[in-house]
Structure formats: C-alpha cells, structure tokens
Amino acid sequence: MTAPLDPDMFDPVCPSDLSPIRFRDKWSGMIIRCLQGGPRRFSELRVPLHRVTAKVLTRSLRALERDGLVARRARDGRVDYALTDLGRSLLGPIDAACAWTAAHWDELLDAREGVR
Amino acid sequence: MTAPLDPDMFDPVCPSDLSPIRFRDKWSGMIIRCLQGGPRRFSELRVPLHRVTAKVLTRSLRALERDGLVARRARDGRVDYALTDLGRSLLGPIDAACAWTAAHWDELLDAREGVR
DNA sequence: CAGGATCCCCTCCGATACTG
DNA sequence: CAGTATCGGAGGGGATCCTG
Secondary structure, eight states, rough: OOOOOTTTOOTTTTTSSSEEESSSSSHHHHHHHTTTTTOOOOOHTTTTTTTTOHHHHHHHHHHEEETTEEEEEEEEEEEEEOHHHHTTTTTTHHHHHHHHHHHHHHHHHHHHOOOO | OOOOOTTTSSOOTTTOOOOSEEETTHHHHHHHHHTSSOBBOHHHHHTSSTTOOOOHHHHHHHHHHHSSSSEEEEEETTTEEEEOHHHHHOOOOOHHHHHHHHHHHHHHHHHHOOOO
C-alpha cells in the first residue's frame, strides 16, 4: 500500500505560469508526480490538487491516457490511475524542470514586474 | 558574425503537440534555439520558423522579453533579439526535452492512434 | 524591414449543477 | 465515488490585410 498523498505536497505557487517549462497542461506535471509512488484513485488525486475541478482533472487524465503516459484501470467497480513506463520516464525531466525553476525563481519574479 | 540560420534546422514535425514538454508556447523553444549562436533579427527568425506569422512571432517574442529570457534591442534603426543569461540557462532543459522526445517518439506515436 | 489590426477557431480553465 | 452537462471567459494560433 501507499501512504495518502500529502495535501500540501505542492507549493501554492506551484500551479503557476511563471515557469516557462510546461508538461502538457497546467496540472499534468503534478498529476504525474502524484502517481510516482503508486496508483491513485480519482478522489485521492483531488486532495493535493486543491483547486482543480472534476471536469478539468478528468480532461487532463484522459489526455494523459491518450498519450500513453497514464493508464486508467477499472476493476470490480474501483477505478485507479497508474503511470505507464512512458509516464514514469517523464519523472526525470519533471525533476529537472522543478530544479531549473527553483534555481531561477527570483529572476523570473524580477522579470515579471519587478516586485520584491 | 554569425552564419545565417539553416532554414531546415527544425524537423517539419518539430512544432508538434506530441511531446508533452513545452516551453512557454508553441514557438518559444525554437526561438531560443535560434538565438543560441548570437543575436538575430526579426526576419532572420522567420526563416527556420516557416509557418509562423508575424503576429504570432511578435507575441512570443514579447512574452519572452517580459519574462526576462530574451532582450529586444533597437539600435540606430536596427532591431535584434538576444538571449539573456536567464534565457541561455534554458538551453540545457531544452536539450533534455528534445532528447527525451526523440528517445520516446515511437511510443508517443503509438499511443496517439496506433498508426505505423 | 518589423511589425499592427482584424477576424475566426480551438483549447484550456473555472464555476455550477447534476448523475449512476 | 467518479465522473458528465452546461456555460462563460481567457488565451493561443493562424489567415489576411495594412502600415511607418
């Protein structure tokens, strides 16, 4: 079994358009991260992704499925989502993107209207 | 001086939505690559980016400028665009994204409607 | 040469409401 | 629980035409 997802595993600032690096759409990168530790149910995914509506999460999951990154599995009335090998291979680039963004966050903030 | 940009430096398939990794918008990754070897004029950029219209290229460049990745410079009537240090630091992630996409191209194609 | 103006289409995102 | 239906708004992308 896998432990429950941490409701605060993502920065409030994480679903942000300040990073120029994107994975598919606004939520897909985070969804893949949520699946890193094992398969998850729809409602489990919604916990850390506080502001996502069911419709949007569904669309992202369908797109990830269509592209072979995530597998939807329905077994005896239960649904869950799991990473495929292809999806798992994206974890490296996602880590790299997070590292780049973290390393250059201040510069990104400065550029986008020099607050701070 | 820098040599002219190769009109075929990008695959016809390169501006594709098959790769899940994106840099800002459809063209920004390629624009940054074009600027790798030195500053370029607006019309120079249009050569390898065959299908981009002036309006769209302008919008991408403005966004890159706003985010501190590209600098627009107008000197005695001439305009050119150059990478900032921040923009240059994105070349690594862009290379990694291209490598990932190339390595998994077949799987991406297979997933998105199993042609081939 | 380096764009801007206009028009249209499509996708993404979100809110709200509803369902097997 | 795991979605679907509907609506609306924002932005990206492209085509075409026009301009200082």
